[in-house]
Amino acid sequence: MIINCPICGPREAAEYSYIGDATRVRPEADNIDLNSWSDYVHQRQNPRGNHHEHWQHSGACRSILCVTRDTLSHAISGVKLVGPYSEDTK
């Protein structure tokens, strides 16, 4: 598997660390409803097909990426930077 880092270019997956499902939304810090926290921490859609997931390029630039990958074929159809330098926050 090769992930195309927007900063470093294509690198093999072993350079990256897997963080997991990127679609989960963390409840607001003052949310005291335990069920919504448990949903965030434990519950997953676990799709067979396209999966949006976070990877960190821990072996190089250390940026966190949102990768869209097919869990059946492992084919990657999109890589986006997340965080302060991402397209979304520009």
Add this chain to the structure above:
Amino acid sequence: MSRYSAFSLFKNALSGHKNWKRAWRAPEPQKKYDVIIIGGGGHGLATAYYLAKEHGITNVAVLEKGGLGSGNIGRNTTIIRSNYMLGANTRFYEHSMKLWEGLSNDLNYNMMFSQRGLINLAHTPGQMDAFSRRGNAMLMEGVDAELIDNQEVCRRVPGLYCGQNTRFPILGGLCQPRAGTARHDAVAWGYARGADQYGVDIIEHCEVIGFIKDGDTVTGVKTNRGEIFAPKIGVSVAGNTSTVMKLAGIDKLPIESHVLQAFVSEPLKPFLNTVVTYGAGHLYISQSDKGGLVFGGDLDGYNSYAQRGNLPIFEHVAAAAVTMFPVLSRLRLLRNWGGIMDMSMDGSPIICKGPLPGLYLNAGWCYGGFKATPAAGWCFAYTIAKDQPHPLNADFTLDRFYTGHELDEGGSGPYPGHQ
């Protein structure tokens, strides 16, 4: 149905082994059953067997989308142990161990169950402490455990490098003498034959593609071979749990599917007569009766439904094997493959009624479901027959993730594979 024995072997040898009967029938699905089990893996077949044997419920169908044994039951590295620390897990896996000990006789099928022992290696004083704590917890539940030092490890596992000239020298280990291995295919075939003898219909190449519901209540399944109805439907589909449960309208579960690989070397003369696990990385290794070394390690580490893995894990696992057994460095690999694991968020299983009326769930087996096969089938059958869990699986609920009763053996938090 004929019994297998030395005599039947002799008799069939006389006719050149051409007259053996099919071990189970290949029936057409009926319209209606008392119980449908989805998934003809080890767990589904064992469930059907114990439904018939322990509860007299024989009007049962097991629906399998592929051929029998094509899932994880035919893909695992066959390690059987009950060396857990948390009470609920220890009692459950020890029940499984006891069922294994009588299984070949019970099923009249040779499981090739070999209690060759298992040694978990320790490389730090902290690990030795953790092992002595776990060993004591096991002894208190009546499970066998032995803490052994470096010299004893060395004596028991001759090929292992026990010297100091390595990054993580071996300090000792925790041994469970009654642990071991079994023939995985025989488990599927033995339970299938056993269930079939009670009249259970085992229907291969029958994929569940939808559920039939009356309001919230599940009343039947849609398959590629037509609709089939039953008041009780058990889901036991390992790595496909999320996919199948989505068909019933359950969008999220505390489960991720991950690929785990297994590796088999070219055959060697007898070399390793026990199971050993490395403690400074993740590797477990044993030798099969055919002589091949069977080993595996970590998950590939990302969600996957592909029944194959990638090379970095192979490199990692092979490196650990050679660190432990330097004599293996020139050994060639014969085969490798992957299977899809239903990784639960706390590393422990789910065997429960629900989450919808009419539905029962057996899932979350992570990479340890082979050893659980007899007890999982036994407990799942009990839960389906009695509409309530047996004390042995009462803690394996789905809602423990909401109530703070997770069973996290490794104390490592909700990350699949960090156990």
